[in-house]
Amino acid sequence: MMGSACLGVLGVVGCGERVPSELRPGFEELIDLPFNICTEEGNSSVNLLLRNVGDDEVIIASVAFSADDTQPDGVTSFNAPVVDDTTLLADGEAFVQFTYRVPGGLSQRARLVINSDAEVNPTLEVPVVTQELVVADKASVCGSP
Numbered sequence: 001m002m003g004s005a006c007l008g009v010l011g012v013v014g015c016g017e018r019v020p021s022e023l024r025p026g027f028e029e030l031i032d033l034p035f036n037i038c039t040e041e042g043n044s045s046v047n048l049l050l051r052n053v054g055d056d057e058v059i060i061a062s063v064a065f066s067a068d069d070t071q072p073d074g075v076t077s078f079n080a081p082v083v084d085d086t087t088l089l090a091d092g093e094a095f096v097q098f099t100y101r102v103p104g105g106l107s108q109r110a111r112l113v114i115n116s117d118a119e120v121n122p123t124l125e126v127p128v129v130t131q132e133l134v135v136a137d138k139a140s141v142c143g144s145p
Helices: 072-077 138-142
Strands: 007-009 012-014 023-025 030-033 044-052 058-067 093-100 109-116 123-130
Touching: 023 109, 023 123, 030 044, 058 072, 058 093, 072 109, 093 109
Parallel strands: 030 123
Antiparallel strands: 007 012, 023 044, 044 093, 058 109, 109 123
């Protein structure tokens, strides 16, 4: 009975198939994002984890918000996202950070679009929706200024 053999090349032993590069977000969608009504315009921030689950590095080319079809003007409530690392090695991670505001406590919608050179899903779209909160008297919730 013969066992299976692994091939060693340049000191690297490989027994499995190569996993194509792919970015995966920590969440498929960001729904009901909370906000702080006691700050100006309800400014809040989010960090979204991105992970390279493939064997080869992934280069993130761009990260931006685009309008949601159901609320095209909602995109203006989200500030430009920033990614902390644009080159992710195998199993590497990066964070996308962005801030947003919720004018009048009304829910806002947009899509976070991440473009990369990943072999699988080179363009990720993550729906982003904030919570809606209507408070008749902000001073009663936050106290007097």
